[in-house]
Amino acid sequence: MRKSDAFRDLQNLQEQVIQCRRCPRLVEYREVVAKTKRRAYLDWEYWGRPVPSFGDPAARVLVIGLAPAAHGANRTGRMFTGDSSGNFLYRVLHRAGFASQPTSVSRDDGLRLKDLYITAAIRCCPPGNKPLPQEFANCRPYLERELDLLPNVAVVVTLGKLAHDTYLTILKSRGAISRRSAYPFRHGAVYKFGQGLPTLMASYHPSQQNTQTGKLLEPMFLRIFEAAKKAAAARS
Numbered sequence: 001m002r003k004s005d006a007f008r009d010l011q012n013l014q015e016q017v018i019q020c021r022r023c024p025r026l027v028e029y030r031e032v033v034a035k036t037k038r039r040a041y042l043d044w045e046y047w048g049r050p051v052p053s054f055g056d057p058a059a060r061v062l063v064i065g066l067a068p069a070a071h072g073a074n075r076t077g078r079m080f081t082g083d084s085s086g087n088f089l090y091r092v093l094h095r096a097g098f099a100s101q102p103t104s105v106s107r108d109d110g111l112r113l114k115d116l117y118i119t120a121a122i123r124c125c126p127p128g129n130k131p132l133p134q135e136f137a138n139c140r141p142y143l144e145r146e147l148d149l150l151p152n153v154a155v156v157v158t159l160g161k162l163a164h165d166t167y168l169t170i171l172k173s174r175g176a177i178s179r180r181s182a183y184p185f186r187h188g189a190v191y192k193f194g195q196g197l198p199t200l201m202a203s204y205h206p207s208q209q210n211t212q213t214g215k216l217l218e219p220m221f222l223r224i225f226e227a228a229k230k231a232a233a234a235r236s
Contacts, residue, residue, distance in 0.1 A: 007057045010149045013142065014052035017123050022138040026124035026131075033070045033125065047077030050124050053146060054079045055117030060154045060232035061098070061225075062198070064143070064163040066205060067122035067131060074125040078107045079118045088206040092218060096225040115232070117153075119146055121166040136166060144170055154235035155228045156198045160205030161185040167200065187216070188224070190231075199231050 021027050034048025051068040068074045072083030080086035081104040090111070093099035098116040103109070122131045122139050131139075143166065147153070158164035168180040176197055177183065183191045189202040203216075203224045210216040 006149045006151055010057055010146070013145055013149065017050050017052050017142055020050045020123065020139075020142075023124065023135045026122075026126055026135060029127050030070075030074055030124045033074055037075075038071045041071060041075055044075055046075045048074060049077070051077060051079055051120070052123075053117060053119040055113040056115055057117070057150065058152050059113070059115050059117035059150060060152050060236065061116045061157060061228045062147075062150060062153045062155070063116060063118045063157045063159065064167055065118065065120040065159045066162050067120055067129065068125045069129075070125040076106050078104065079120060080104065081106065084208050084211070085206045088211050088218070088221070092206075092221045092225060095222055096229060098225065098229070115229075117146075117150060119143060121163050131162075136162075140166065140170065143167075153198050154232040155201060157201045157203060157224060157228050158185075159203055160207075163205070164200075164202050171197070187220070190227070199235070201228055201231070 031048050034046035037044065037046060051073045065080060069083040069085065072086060073079055073081055076082040080089050086104050090099050090104045091102045093116065094102035098113055100112040101110065104111050121143065122135060123142065126135065147170065156167060158167055164185040165180060168177065168183055171177045172180055176193060176195060183200065185202050187202060187204045191200040201224060203221065204210045206216060206221060
């Protein structure tokens with residue numbers, strides 16, 4: 001497949017994502033949140049739909065998160081945009097040279113990503129930030145298709161255990177690994193599979209639960225992306 005064809009197909013895929021209604025529970029929740037809003041955002045027109053992926057189609061580094069935040073990406077319509085997790089992430093991506101600016105507040109704020117693409121295991125905000133197993137399964141084909149349409153990816157960074165397990169599930173379904181348990185989640189873990197597959201790097205998710213308790217510090221997070229950048233360059 002030519003790169004131009006892959007880019008077009010990737011754009012078409014994101015349009016399919018935006019129209020998705022596969023999970024009734026998530027459809028109802030995201031739309032209720034978009035209507036009721038949070039007091040601080042009453043003047044916003046919430047996105048209230050599945051959130052498309054975001055970044056450089058020629059990226060060598062792919063970041064997989066968990067799901068949009070109810071008043072973050074579900075409000076702004078862009079991955080990791082408009083909440084504390086995104087603030088933490090994009091500040092680090094800017095320091096690592098992947099983001100054009102350290103902040104991400106809306107879809108039209110001028111932010112550009114270089115050599116990095118951001119996606120998620122779930123494209124709709126889930127109640128309690130806890131997707132159900134069937135919802136992971138319903139959404140997984142979108143991620144699988146993205147993996148096929150991002151030809152240059154040399155490193156996959158998973159943010160949190162659920163994103164990590166989702167990616168390993170795809171590898172297992174494709175016969176690339178025999179069992180997920182051979183690749184346990186831990187912050188800073190690095191796994192190389194061979195067969196031309198991307199290197200896998202695991203990180204704690206930049207949630208408030210992790211960043212405000214000191215479980216994930218900015219220098220720790222930065223080291224993950226500096227290592228990803230170095231590993232991607234070595235694979236080129």
